[in-house]
Every structure is written in structure tokens, then in C-alpha cells.
Amino acid sequence: MKFYIASSFNNIDxxxxxxxxxxxxxxxxxxDWTRNQKASxxxxxxxxxxxEKAAVIEADFMIVLLPAxxxxxxxxxxxxxxxKRIFLYSPNEEVNNYATTSxxxxxxxxxxxxxxxxELVNTVLTMTETKEHLA
Structure with missing residues (x-):
């Protein structure tokens, strides 16, 4: 399966x-946008x-690593x-904070x-074993 990961340069590792x-x-x-230099x-x-647009469209699923x-x-x-199925990752549950969530x-x-x-990797691997979980 094909995937794309979105995040900030701060999360490059x-x-x-x-x-x-x-x-x-x-x-x-x-x-792999991590190979890019900052645009000048x-x-x-x-x-x-x-x-990046083409890569997102080509992917079967996407991962967003917060902060992004x-x-x-x-x-x-x-x-x-x-x-597309999106896996939204946060090391805490900040996305459930009503005052700041989207x-x-x-x-x-x-x-x-x-x-x-x-744990994120394990979840993604488990959920993508079959494409059925991506619908």
C-alpha cells in the first residue's frame, strides 16, 4: 500500500x-519531503x-504527525x-481539547x-493489513 506522511520540519526524525x-x-x-531543503x-x-499534492492523491492513506x-x-x-483514510497522531490527546481542536x-x-x-506504527500496520480497513 502507498502512504504519505505530513508534518512539520520539527518532526523530521x-x-x-x-x-x-x-x-x-x-x-x-x-x-519523501524530508529530503527537501527549505524552499527559497x-x-x-x-x-x-x-x-506533495500528487503524492497525497497517489497514496492509499495518509499519516499526519502533530504538531504540524x-x-x-x-x-x-x-x-x-x-x-483517503487519515491517521492523525499526537503523543497526547490535544486533538480532543474542544477549545483548540479542528x-x-x-x-x-x-x-x-x-x-x-x-504504537502509531503498530496501529497503522494493523489497520492496513487489508484495504478494507481504509474505507
Missing amino acids: NVRFVSRQLIKEGHVLTY TIEDLKLIGQA GKGSHIEMGIALGHS TFYHLSEVMKCFGTID
């Missing part, structure tokens, strides 16, 4: 760890945006618009995951 674990189990990463021009932003920036949330919107975190396509990164 966790993004790479999750990617490696899923790839080791046979999943395919549609785009509008043209760079445009090219990166096109690549505006780009990650736009990618999440693209995934929702294409009816309405989109609570849609049926979004599976909220809490705990350790290892």
Missing part, C-alpha cells in the same frame, strides 16, 4: 522513523506543492477531499492515534 518502519513492512512512500523561491514552493503546520493541514484537506480532526475518515510513535 519521527517522519523518517515511521517511513522506514512502514517501508520495511512493504508499504511504499509516495514522496516562489518557484521552489510551487514545485514542492505540486509534488499549515501545509500539512492543506494536505490533510486534499486527502479528505479524495476520501472540526476536521473528528471526521469518520480520521483515526486519532495517541501514545508513542511505536
Whole structure:
């Protein structure tokens, strides 16, 4: 199965760890944005945006590692618009804080995951054993 991970540059180590674990189990990463340098021009932003949009659309499912920036949330919107399963990860339950949460975190396509990164990986692997769990 193909996947995409959205997050901020602050989470780059966790993004790479999750990617490696899923790839080791046979999943395919549609785009590795962690290899990019920070964009320095509008043209760079445009090219990166096109690549990331295509990667989200190509993926069977998406993982969002919080905290994440505006780009990650736009990618999440693209995934929702294409009816993708989204695994929304937070090491705590901040997404359930009514004062700060987003309405989109609570849609049926979004599976909220809490705990350790290892627990996230195990959840994703369990839920993606068959594509039925992604519907």
C-alpha cells in the first residue's frame, strides 16, 4: 500500500522513523519531503506543492504527525477531499481539547492515534493489513 506522511520540519526524525518502519513492512512512500531543503523561491514552493499534492492523491492513506503546520493541514484537506483514510497522531490527546481542536480532526475518515510513535506504527500496520480497513 502507498502512504504519505505530513508534518512539520520539527518532526523530521519521527517522519523518517515511521517511513522506514512502514517501508520495511512493504508499504511504499509516495514522496519523501524530508529530503527537501527549505524552499527559497516562489518557484521552489510551487514545485514542492505540486509534488506533495500528487503524492497525497497517489497514496492509499495518509499519516499526519502533530504538531504540524499549515501545509500539512492543506494536505490533510486534499486527502479528505479524495476520501483517503487519515491517521492523525499526537503523543497526547490535544486533538480532543474542544477549545483548540479542528472540526476536521473528528471526521469518520480520521483515526486519532495517541501514545508513542511505536504504537502509531503498530496501529497503522494493523489497520492496513487489508484495504478494507481504509474505507
